[in-house]
Amino acid sequence: MNPPTTSDSAQTQSRKADHIRICLEEDVQFRDTTNGLERYRFTHSCLPEIDRNDIDLSATFLGKKLNAPLLISSMTGGTEEAGIINQRLAGLAQHYKLAMGVGSQRVAVEKPQVADTFAIRKYAPDVLLFANVGAVQLNYKYGLDECLRIIDMLEADALILHINPLQECIQPRGDVNFRGLLDKINQLCSKLPVPAIAKEVGNGISGAMAEKLIAAGVQAIDVAGAGGTSWAKVEGERAENAMQRRLGRTFADWGMPTAECITSVRAIAPHIPLIASGGLRDGLDVAKAIALGADIAGLAMPFLQAAVESEAALQDLTEVLIAEITTVLFCTGNANLDQLKHSGSLQRLQ
Numbered sequence: 001m002n003p004p005t006t007s008d009s010a011q012t013q014s015r016k017a018d019h020i021r022i023c024l025e026e027d028v029q030f031r032d033t034t035n036g037l038e039r040y041r042f043t044h045s046c047l048p049e050i051d052r053n054d055i056d057l058s059a060t061f062l063g064k065k066l067n068a069p070l071l072i073s074s075m076t077g078g079t080e081e082a083g084i085i086n087q088r089l090a091g092l093a094q095h096y097k098l099a100m101g102v103g104s105q106r107v108a109v110e111k112p113q114v115a116d117t118f119a120i121r122k123y124a125p126d127v128l129l130f131a132n133v134g135a136v137q138l139n140y141k142y143g144l145d146e147c148l149r150i151i152d153m154l155e156a157d158a159l160i161l162h163i164n165p166l167q168e169c170i171q172p173r174g175d176v177n178f179r180g181l182l183d184k185i186n187q188l189c190s191k192l193p194v195p196a197i198a199k200e201v202g203n204g205i206s207g208a209m210a211e212k213l214i215a216a217g218v219q220a221i222d223v224a225g226a227g228g229t230s231w232a233k234v235e236g237e238r239a240e241n242a243m244q245r246r247l248g249r250t251f252a253d254w255g256m257p258t259a260e261c262i263t264s265v266r267a268i269a270p271h272i273p274l275i276a277s278g279g280l281r282d283g284l285d286v287a288k289a290i291a292l293g294a295d296i297a298g299l300a301m302p303f304l305q306a307a308v309e310s311e312a313a314l315q316d317l318t319e320v321l322i323a324e325i326t327t328v329l330f331c332t333g334n335a336n337l338d339q340l341k342h343s344g345s346l347q348r349l350q
């Protein structure tokens with residue numbers, strides 16, 4: 001493949017800086033579309049018959065054990081600030097044995113000097129780590145070689161293929177040729193040395209789409225549904241003309257709520273490793289997502305906000321999430337996540 005031009009790689013790199021800045025400074029959360037979990041409530045157990053101190057939050061995902069069912073969702077890399085954020089997040093993931101993803105590594109393929117901002121394995125030797133690239137890049141000259149480089153960069157346990165058609169529609173000079181991607185994903189998956197995970201970016205994966213992706217060889221799904229960070233709004237904030245700004249506004253609330261994605265993917269694939277994400281903001285959201293059928297739950301924005309504050313803020317956030325999930329298990333009388341999933345404790349409200 002021809003090396004990208006300097007201006008291509010400079011644009012990609014400055015987009016990475018924009019994404020962090022806009023997420024931290026602007027209101028880019030969905031407004032009217034929620035994650036859908038508010039439509040569910042746990043049945044309270046006034047006699048749990050367990051000791052809260054015996055509750056076990058561990059989960060196994062793609063063969064690796066986590067101490068809590070939490071994923072630090074794919075976010076960043078490619079700038080100096082992003083490298084510091086990744087290092088902090090990786091240290092947190094190692095300390096608590098959480099899973100972690102890095103942001104899209106396209107920037108490091110275009111500009112190899114920034115590869116070390118993604119090289120977090122040294123900070124997180126025991127962690128389930130996910131590499132990341134846009135599936136659409138398979139239509140823009142990327143193939144197995146680039147994916148292998150991306151995986152090697154962090155000695156990743158799996159490769160996330162992010163799928164973001166709406167975001168690319170609004171992004172200035174976005175990559176919008178999504179033709180024939182399923183076939184290319186299929187060919188790639190048959191040659192990859194690690195599992196591929198299909199992930200949206202906040203607009204959701206339906207059961208019908210998950211079925212196609214699984215048939216194409218992806219070994220896990222991250223629904224990344226609507227209700228949290230709106231990438232239409234983020235790109236709207238980066239608009240270079242009235243059309244892009246208008247699209248950002250019109251589609252600010254577009255997508256399938258995370259709760260609907262989880263139930264519809266679980267209905268067609270009872271055993272696929274399943275990540276819930278998109279608008280999960282506390283441990284109660286996480287516990288509901290797991291009771292609905294997810295194996296682990298990912299949060300992006302809350303970890304970003306804490307990461308730019310301090311390592312202590314990251315630890316505080318994680319301690320709170322763990323305490324909230326533990327409290328749900330205790331007050332529903334479940335000693336571990338497997339019991340929670342099969343307890344029938346979660347009720348859909350009318």
Ligand SMILES: NC(=O)C1=CN([C@@H]2O[C@H](COP(=O)(O)OP(=O)(O)OC[C@H]3O[C@@H](n4cnc5c(N)ncnc54)[C@H](OP(=O)(O)O)[C@@H]3O)[C@@H](O)[C@H]2O)C=CC1
Pocket residue numbers: 026027030031233248249250252
């Ligand atoms: N759909 C969206 O996401 C929009 C977001 N914005 C953002 O709001 C900020 C201020 O906007 P400005 O144009 O100065 O004037 P206003 O804040 O007065 O908003 C103008 C229009 O946008 C709607 N709006 C404002 N905030 C949001 C939001 N968070 N989500 C969805 N719709 C919203 C308002 O609807 P209501 O009166 O019902 O609150 C109103 O109709 C900017 O950052 C802008 O990008 C602006 C317009 C639309």
Ligand SMILES: Cc1cc2nc3c(=O)[nH]c(=O)nc-3n(C[C@H](O)[C@H](O)[C@H](O)COP(=O)(O)O)c2cc1C
Pocket residue numbers: 019020023073074075076102103104132160162199200201202224227228229277278279280298299300301302304
């Ligand atoms: C600053 C930032 C950068 C992101 N970059 C990526 C990315 O490169 N690749 C990706 O798959 N998702 C990326 N995401 C999307 C998140 O992984 C997640 O799917 C989305 O933000 C919804 O989750 P949330 O509501 O918890 O933020 C990014 C999110 C943030 C906040």
Ligand SMILES: C=C(C)CCOP(=O)(O)OP(=O)(O)O
Pocket residue numbers: 012015019104105106107133134162164167171201231
């Ligand atoms: C930020 C999110 C949610 C996904 C990736 O966005 P980009 O479109 O900027 O990623 P690359 O093209 O650099 O892979």
Ligand SMILES: [Mg+2]
Pocket residue numbers: 134168175
């Ligand atoms: Mg892209």
